[in-house]
Amino acid sequence: MSEIKMDLISADKINAMSSMEKLRFVLDGVREGNIVILEGGLTPEEQMQLIELTMTEIGEEFPGIEISGYPAKRGLFNLRKKTRLTVIGPANVMRTIKKDKDLISTIVSAV
Amino acid sequence: MTGRTRRKGIFARLFRALLFRRATAKIGIYGPPNAGKTTLANQIIHTFADENEDIGTSTEIPHETRRAVRRAGILIDLKKRTLQNLGHNSDENPTTSSGPAPFTPAEAKSKLRLDIVDTPGLATKIDFHDFMAFGLEETEAKKRAKEATEGVIEAIKWLEDIDGVLLLMDATENPYTQTNIVIIGNLEARGIPVIIAANKIDLAEAAPQRIADAFPQHTVVPISALKGDNMDALYREMTRRFR
Numbered sequence: 515m516s517e518i519k520m521d522l523i524s525a526d527k528i529n530a531m532s533s534m535e536k537l538r539f540v541l542d543g544v545r546e547g548n549i550v551i552l553e554g555g556l557t558p559e560e561q562m563q564l565i566e567l568t569m570t571e572i573g574e575e576f577p578g579i580e581i582s583g584y585p586a587k588r589g590l591f592n593l594r595k596k597t598r599l600t601v602i603g604p605a606n607v608m609r610t611i612k613k614d615k616d617l618i619s620t621i622v623s624a625v
Numbered sequence: 626m627t628g629r630t631r632r633k634g635i636f637a638r639l640f641r642a643l644l645f646r647r648a649t650a651k652i653g654i655y656g657p658p659n660a661g662k663t664t665l666a667n668q669i670i671h672t673f674a675d676e677n678e679d680i681g682t683s684t685e686i687p688h689e690t691r692r693a694v695r696r697a698g699i700l701i702d703l704k705k706r707t708l709q710n711l712g713h714n715s716d717e718n719p720t721t722s723s724g725p726a727p728f729t730p731a732e733a734k735s736k737l738r739l740d741i742v743d744t745p746g747l748a749t750k751i752d753f754h755d756f757m758a759f760g761l762e763e764t765e766a767k768k769r770a771k772e773a774t775e776g777v778i779e780a781i782k783w784l785e786d787i788d789g790v791l792l793l794m795d796a797t798e799n800p801y802t803q804t805n806i807v808i809i810g811n812l813e814a815r816g817i818p819v820i821i822a823a824n825k826i827d828l829a830e831a832a833p834q835r836i837a838d839a840f841p842q843h844t845v846v847p848i849s850a851l852k853g854d855n856m857d858a859l860y861r862e863m864t865r866r867f868r
């Protein structure tokens with residue numbers, strides 16, 4: 515039985531990185547076959563950039579990513595939308611089966 | 626103080642209105658692969674520009690469109706459209722006569738000049754095996770996958786030049802996907818106006834209400850781009866939101 519590694523990254527660690535560092539960190543982890551879970555998550559802009567970066571790396575052995583997250587929520591004073599949690603994994607390993615505003619259900623299977 | 630700011634506001638607005646007046650709005654048709662973006666673009670062009678012109682081909686194979694294509698200078702003219710409808714409805718197409726209510730005179734005057742940009746479908750994964758399942762040879766499937774990845778990047782880059790978005794979703798599918806959420810989040814962050822079109826309502830499994838429930842803060846117009854159902858409601862919404 516093969517194993518799949520899961521990396522759970524704290525918001526503090528993520529917030530200490532620049533946008534590009536974050537994307538590189540996530541994509542490197544996913545390309546190694548890991549599931550990466552980010553506390554605090556990525557903004558919609560960062561997710562779009564991640565999709566763009568992913569597209570440049572898709573090939574025969576890497577079909578892309580599966581990404582799932584809770585939608586951002588308005589903060590107390592409506593100043594900034596606060597992102598929550600984001601899960602990213604290799605598309606051939608992770609599959610989201612159910613998702614709503616506060617619940618994400620995925621299946622992870624070894625290839 | 627307030628008087629001065631207000632006057633400045635008026636001047637600034639006048640200045641903008643005179644100098645930076647947008648002649649045409651660039652409207653991007655966005656959405657996941659196979660939502661019906663090219664079908665909708667063709668439908669709009671057939672109705673308001675040239676009934677023999679296609680912006681691209683639509684097929685059931687995803688990532689058919691792999692380059693963004695712009696069709697410039699389309700005049701959405703609600704009045705003309707209403708007249709056309711009156712001409713057609715009575716005998717040829719009885720179903721649309723029970724469609725949307727006729728326009729009020731003010732609405733019927735509305736015109737909107739725009740460029741349509743048909744974009745490649747947005748996705749987070751592109752697996753060439755999926756194309757082989759549609760009967761493509763391996764080399765062809767790999768080539769298509771490569772072009773599709775470039776297409777996604779092109780669609781994202783186009784967002785920088787877009788004034789408004791028609792976001793298309795297939796109403797027979799679950800709308801609450803990360804791709805849809807990411808597109809909407811980016812449009813909101815950039816302040817780009819968006820109309821969601823719940824497409825394929827001619828199919829029995831279509832559930833446009835599910836889309837409205839998933840994105841309650843946005844306008845959702847149920848349509849069939851293929852059959853032309855409820856297009857008047859979409860055009861009316863476009864003339865309201867995209868000027």
Ligand SMILES: Nc1nc2c(ncn2[C@@H]2O[C@H](COP(=O)(O)OP(=O)(O)OP(=O)(O)O)[C@@H](O)[C@H]2O)c(=O)[nH]1
Nearest residue numbers: 659660661662663664683684688689690746850851
């Ligand atoms: N039943 C039905 N089918 C539709 C409708 N609109 C599009 N289709 C079909 O859906 C499939 C995909 O349509 P396209 O217009 O190619 O979709 P697209 O969004 O441009 O797809 P990509 O370019 O691959 O991203 C085709 O088989 C169309 O005939 C509709 O309103 N009703």
Ligand SMILES: [Mg+2]
Nearest residue numbers: 662663689690
């Ligand atoms: Mg297309």
